[in-house]
Amino acid sequence: MSETKFCRESRVIQTHRIFPFDLNPFEALFGGKLMSLIDDAASISVTRHCRRGAVTASLDNLNFLKPLHVNHSVCVESYISGAHKKSMEVFVKVVGENLTTGERYLAATCFTTFVAVPSHMNEETDFTVPSVVPETEEEKLVCSGYEKRRLHRLQERDEYKEFAATLTTDLPWIDQA
Numbered sequence: 001m002s003e004t005k006f007c008r009e010s011r012v013i014q015t016h017r018i019f020p021f022d023l024n025p026f027e028a029l030f031g032g033k034l035m036s037l038i039d040d041a042a043s044i045s046v047t048r049h050c051r052r053g054a055v056t057a058s059l060d061n062l063n064f065l066k067p068l069h070v071n072h073s074v075c076v077e078s079y080i081s082g083a084h085k086k087s088m089e090v091f092v093k094v095v096g097e098n099l100t101t102g103e104r105y106l107a108a109t110c111f112t113t114f115v116a117v118p119s120h121m122n123e124e125t126d127f128t129v130p131s132v133v134p135e136t137e138e139e140k141l142v143c144s145g146y147e148k149r150r151l152h153r154l155q156e157r158d159e160y161k162e163f164a165a166t167l168t169t170d171l172p173w174i175d176q177a
């Protein structure tokens, strides 16, 4: 029987104070900074889940729901929400907290997929990552949509490959005519 792991075994919770140097001109956390925090937390979830090297393959359904303000905290929570052969989907939930009032709000959510690859952690090439077992109501809800999301992603990936094949990598400022 293949190995299984609970969502809680890959759960990562990273909390940071939002400082002025991370803000955009609207006095809220710069979106690119948040994406970096997301990739960081998700990569640790993935390593906890499979104990192998892995690369980010895609990031989808990233919804910025509410701005994260200066002096609030940003809490990035991630865990594996589905796994196939070498790919692992990570669910990421971003919660802001007004540190003065204690009010907490959902600021963003996303799904990101990592693919395990041979590395110095484990050079094996023929392997299957553990499957995932949800326990809490929220984990069960999130994980229940995995197969549908995976199939959708595969379809989009095929369509994207066709699109990417039409793009040029020539230097844009050289006359192509």
Ligand SMILES: CCCCCCCCCCCCCCCC(=O)SCCNC(=O)CCNC(=O)[C@H](O)C(C)(C)COP(=O)(O)OP(=O)(O)OC[C@H]1O[C@@H](n2cnc3c(N)ncnc32)[C@H](O)[C@@H]1OP(=O)(O)O
Pocket (backbone or CB within 6 Å): 043, 047, 052, 053, 054, 055, 056, 057, 058, 083, 084, 085, 086, 087, 088, 113, 115, 117, 119, 120, 121, 153, 154, 157
């Ligand atoms: C000096 C020492 C170094 C040591 C090292 C130690 C490592 C210690 C860990 C550190 C962790 C850090 C984490 C940093 C994270 C980055 O910063 S990574 C940087 C950004 N990402 C990259 O550069 C990745 C570039 N892309 C690629 O390398 C390749 O496209 C990929 C993602 C490996 C896929 O390769 P491929 O040959 O196209 O994949 P393929 O064989 O068709 O499919 C394999 C699986 O990937 C899935 N897949 C492929 N593309 C996608 C996609 N776009 N979306 C979803 N799933 C996909 C497939 O469905 C398939 O799933 P399974 O059925 O196996 O479950």
